[in-house]
Amino acid sequence: MTTHYLSAPLPRHRTVAVDVGGVVVGGVAPIVVQSMTNTDTADIDATVRQIAELARAGSEIVRVTVDRDEAAAAVPHIRDRLRKRGVGVPLVGDFHYVGHKLLADHPACAEALDKYRINPGNVGFRDKKDRQFAAIVETALRHARPVRIGVNWGSLDQALLTRLMDENQQRPEPLSARQVMREAVVQSALLSAARAEEIGLPRSKIILSAKVSQVQDLIAVNTELAARSDYAIHLGLTEAGMDTKGVVASVAAMGVLLQQGIGDTIRISLTPEPGGDRTREVRVAQELLQTMGFRSFVPIVAACPGCGRTTSTVFQELAADIQAHIREQMPVWREKYPGVEELKVAVMGCIVNGPGESKHADIGISLPGTGEQPAAPVFIDGRKAATLRGPTIAEDFKTMVLDYVERRYGRAVRKAG
Numbered sequence: 108m109t110t111h112y113l114s115a116p117l118p119r120h121r122t123v124a125v126d127v128g129g130v131v132v133g134g135v136a137p138i139v140v141q142s143m144t145n146t147d148t149a150d151i152d153a154t155v156r157q158i159a160e161l162a163r164a165g166s167e168i169v170r171v172t173v174d175r176d177e178a179a180a181a182v183p184h185i186r187d188r189l190r191k192r193g194v195g196v197p198l199v200g201d202f203h204y205v206g207h208k209l210l211a212d213h214p215a216c217a218e219a220l221d222k223y224r225i226n227p228g229n230v231g232f233r234d235k236k237d238r239q240f241a242a243i244v245e246t247a248l249r250h251a252r253p254v255r256i257g258v259n260w261g262s263l264d265q266a267l268l269t270r271l272m273d274e275n276q277q278r279p280e281p282l283s284a285r286q287v288m289r290e291a292v293v294q295s296a297l298l299s300a301a302r303a304e305e306i307g308l309p310r311s312k313i314i315l316s317a318k319v320s321q322v323q324d325l326i327a328v329n330t331e332l333a334a335r336s337d338y339a340i341h342l343g344l345t346e347a348g349m350d351t352k353g354v355v356a357s358v359a360a361m362g363v364l365l366q367q368g369i370g371d372t373i374r375i376s377l378t379p380e381p382g383g384d385r386t387r388e389v390r391v392a393q394e395l396l397q398t399m400g401f402r403s404f405v406p407i408v409a410a411c412p413g414c415g416r417t418t419s420t421v422f423q424e425l426a427a428d429i430q431a432h433i434r435e436q437m438p439v440w441r442e443k444y445p446g447v448e449e450l451k452v453a454v455m456g457c458i459v460n461g462p463g464e465s466k467h468a469d470i471g472i473s474l475p476g477t478g479e480q481p482a483a484p485v486f487i488d489g490r491k492a493a494t495l496r497g498p499t500i501a502e503d504f505k506t507m508v509l510d511y512v513e514r515r516y517g518r519a520v521r522k523a524g
Contacts, residue, residue, distance in 0.1 A: 116399060127168055127199070129197065133338075138365070140167050141167060142385070148185070170199040176209065182200065182216040182219045200220040204231075206239075244302075261345065289324060341374070342370040342373045349379075393405070410426035410456075411457070457476025470486070472495070472500075483500050
């Protein structure tokens with residue numbers, strides 16, 4: 108009988124590294140997490156607040172909409188206020204239709220942004236398209252800024268699509284309309300990148316993205332894009348949707364591509380509930396990369412799903428409490444405890460898998476299940492360290508976790524000092 112083992116992720120697709128405000132995208136750099144605000148950029152207070160929240164959650168690049176004069180005029184003030192707060196996250200301007208004019212009319216905006224994002228499908232139409240595209244690229248050259256050429260099949264270049272459809276009809280065996288659409292997305296990105304290089308923008312200033320709304324389409328177009336170029340690639344499923352649908356669709360598509368070594372920066376484009384938490388998309392992106400073994404962002408808290416043996420909710424409450432506490436503390440812990448993101452905590456609910464899982468974690472607790480003795484063994488570095496009893500089990504274990512973090516990861520700081 109042949110035993111088959113899961114393979115590790117394939118080596119990263121070799122791409123050219125791009126510096127985005129001090130954050131490197133592509134090359135051998137770690138895969139970068141980014142997000143986008145949904146505030147009116149002209150509302151400086153709200154936009155600064157949300158960018159700070161996204162950065163605190165772990166977004167390493169944040170994009171803002173620049174759609175009119177008021178938004179463009181606000182960008183330098185947003186950048187300055189963020190710096191005063193100590194938030195140095197790179198800012199990307201998202202331009203559509205009038206980006207060339209806004210960048211020309213607001214040079215302070217062009218200077219304040221760390222990257223420009225343009226869509227070749229709506230940068231301009233007919234005879235104005237090439238001229239307006241060139242104007243944005245020339246502005247990027249003057250300010251030494253990179254450009255993301257982001258194709259979206261909801262706003263695909265119709266002239267290119269029409270030409271490819273016409274050519275397809277001349278084939279002995281025509282491709283499906285969907286296949287032609289995929290090819291149009293890929294060609295739009297590559298032709299636009301080639302034009303940017305002709306104008307003078309080097310490959311080290313170009314990032315490509317090809318966004319669609321269906322999982323199989325995203326996999327197909329980005330696989331082809333990677334096969335035909337070495338530009339840095341941004342991954343994202345556009346209009347992914349709300350709640351679990353958006354999460355599942357994004358993770359399914361990007362998980363396949365990342366496993367194949369494709370993708371240098373990602374965004375999970377979730378539709379939040381009205382007034383919902385925008386930072387959730389950052390957490391999902393981090394969890395995707397951490398679960399697949401590409402990066403570590405926060406300590407992992409393993410917890411059992413519960414069953415008839417675990418009618419008490421203590422283990423669920425403790426796991427949620429510890430996870431929330433860790434996320435809340437991570438901005439401080441990253442500075443105070445280098446390497447703490449590698450920590451593994453286990454909160455288990457009964458004797459079946461509890462002791463075993465707890466031993467595999469750095470620190471773990473096996474809470475008593477229904478009908479079990481009211482004792483909770485705690486394991487540290489694979490060995491039983493204590494047995495907790497009584498109504499303060501949860502608080503006692505939390506104290507032990509904090510003590511473990513200080514003892515293990517605080518040493519690195521003390522040695523450096």
